[in-house]
Amino acid sequence: MPLISDLFIDGQWVAGSTDDRFAVIDPAIGEPIAQFAVATLDDCERAVDAAAAALPAWSASSPRSRSEILRRAFDILTAEREQLAEVIVRENGKAWSDAIGEATYATDFFRWFAEEAVRVPGDFRLSPAGDKHIVVTHQPIGVSLLITPWNFPAAMATRKIAPALAAGCTVVLKPARETPLTAAYIVDALQRAGVPKGVVNLVTPQPTGPAVEAMLKHPAMRKLSFTGSTEVGRTLLHEAADHVISSSMELGGNAPFLVLPGADVEKAVEGAIVAKMRNGGSACTAANRFYVHGSVHDEFVSALTRAMGEFRVGSGLDRENTLGALVSIGERDKVAALVSTAVSEGSTVEFGGKPLDVGAFYEATVLSGVKHGDTINTTEIFGPVAAVVKYDDIDEAVRMANDSIYGLIAYVYGEHGAAMSTALRLDAGMVGVNRAVLSDPAAPFGGMKQSGLGREGSFEGILEFLEAKYIGIDI
Template identity: 60%
Template sequence: MTIQTHHGEALAPLPDVLHTELFIAGKWRGGTAAHRIRVHDPATGEAITEIAGAETSDCLDAVEAAAAAGASWAGKAPRARAEVLRRAWEIMRAERAQLAALISAENGKATSDALAEIDYAAEFFRWYAEEAVRITGDFRLAPGGDKRIVVSPEPVGVCVLITPWNFPAAMATRKIGPALAAGCTVVLKPATETPLTAAAIVDVLDRAGVPAGVVNFVTPHRTGESVSAMLHHPAVRKLSFTGSTEVGRLLLRQTADAVVSTSMELGGNAPLVVLEGADLALAVQGVVLAKLRNGGAACTAANRLYVHRSVAEEFCRRLADEMAKLTTGPGRIESSSLGALVSEVERDKVAALVDGAVAEGARVVTGGTTPDGPGAFYPPTVLADVRPDSSIIRHEIFGPVAPIVVFDTEDEAVECSNDTEMGIAAYVFGDLAAAMRVAHRLQTGMVAINRGVLSDPAAPFGGVKQSGLGREGSFEGISEYLETKYIAVDM
């Protein structure tokens, strides 16, 4: 594996202004205490800056600001809300290079991945600018003829939005877009590893004309305490959370206290199935995308590969050859095809999973060794001879590691794929008829056939089993932020 350094190659420049404070009621402000949270560049381990650590009182101020702005924002014409989102999309498109550099700096991902994320993230603002004017109700005569039934969708109210570090822009816009389109106000709490990108998105919305209090931004330094306080505030009626299943379970218990509406996108363990007779060139290309997008740190990442015995040896060789060609280095260097993981802690988790698989009999075809030097880097890795019950198959890797399990029958592939508590995404490569047959048997919310990327703002994103509740994106996404009111009218 080749590790790029920044010597002789310029790092992509960061935005001129880095917002490091809280954003409450339309103003940037510091926390009530001197507590600061340091943000690091995982490619070097060096500090980028420090952000304000919000106290619980700051977070409750943000909720109060959102509540105070709620009626006015909900009362705006749908077209007015749409135009704000449309302007936010235009700003993000114009500033995509700077925003992508910011993602690479604090998250570690390669520039190509960061640019793709900005494009994807911005599209949620455009999509929901269009959906804001298409919220529909109903008006009909009751079967008994005694009244008219009026069905009116209304914004659910103040929403707490909690986003992860792996897609710091896209996870924010995928929640903020439909919430604002529906007429809700929000409090955004990003991951402490990647708050600068989230703050930049809030700044984009501010410049796009979002009224004071409609979007608020907090970075609590006592996360559990502050989030719990917000969820127990009577004004909060919605939680949208993206993160681990373990944390999701804890939050579900807290939302039960006040019966808060909840949407969750949780952990994944996505299978990728290569059927007998599959186009191996297409399958390898798809695996590289499905496995290495965002360095493997995605809930939709192909976590475990099931390959038919008839093509397993050739597939493994081709995949290892492609993975070995990739250049690892700081994400802000444009030539890096794979950046750093978000932290050395995350890198060490990945390394431990690989070491455990090898101890259980897996064979390293390429990669598999933590490089020397600074930075949270791990090489693209292919593991062959992996047992179906290996520990690495049971865990979400969240890194650039492809463990390959060989199967003999279609039933065996489906059984192994479904043998998990998770069910967010899956990938199938093969003849279309066979791939469709397998896709319908897989217990996942999303399936990609003969392609390595499935996310699209126009498609419903979400999982089954313990991978989540509800859907984001598409027409369904806005319904997560609406309540249905029925009015009986005597004409």
């Protein structure tokens, strides 16, 4: 299928100010599938200028008109779900089931925020002193820079674009270098849905840092929404602070998965497979640290090992494969190094533990004998590796689970009362109790501590792109 590999600025697909292009690699075969245009600093400035020029008319448009454009984008991408999934597979490497699931999830953000566009809240009340009426309304925050990662190239783009457009903001999208083709596909769908020129822009600068810094310095830029590592998030927050730019940050995670005494081991393993292996483990929501009570530890490890052995590894273009490639050889090697370090620190490989000979593939892997504080226990793995820690006391399990700079998501499996009481004690913005999938456009996605600032999705998601304005009225 044809792949769009140009920039999108002010309503036009353009090659950029130079002839420079970079290769987009299919990680399953290690070969380029496209040459994408490189955005210069001038291209990035033109994109912000275009967004600024389009802002007055777009922000003044009716919520219903914005809603209908988003709904048309939903309809287009729903009809083309398999084409979108194929693009994701080809540049990201994930299994077909993961790609089709992401395409569905990503598309639904356009439907959700099409509905939220016409439901922005306001307030009208008499002041306590009785001297005036207080009116609170919301207005678009302005031009927004959206920076997305490679692991969910469709969903992370739509989760930002949809609320921004619903709120009346204009945007500049900067996708990850590894996965720009998916972003281009989504922008093309928005153009076909009727988004006016300048409202959505797509740039792919190389290197990224100077271009992002320049865009944040632009006087029209008012919002930064970033999904990526905590390390990069810290840098961006520093840069945004220099210009007092509102920032939403969805950063790293190191999710604990607690199996309590009395838990249904079969259900816990089913949940563990989903929480760990969705997207091949390359997810900020992936379960990384498995804390399993001693009374069920051996049974859990045995059952988890059997389940991990059932994955079929290979290209996502073969729909029978259930575990795809990591996004690059470099990412595969990072995972391999973590496993090697874990073994050197005393862990035992129960299953897997090796890369494949071809492509950026790594086997589904189970490690037992991991100690809290081991390197693999303090690192976001971002791969198909489950590291199991044995514990004997729930209070200690909670302490270990909370002993992290991250607080995005956690999982608890056990009898209902014990699981709920444990969930309330965990430092995480989201907790799955006896379930392994929480992501939903209707739910607030976000974390505590160094896992981020703000929430995406749900009713809160559109408020990230709106500013409250208070008007005092003497009636």
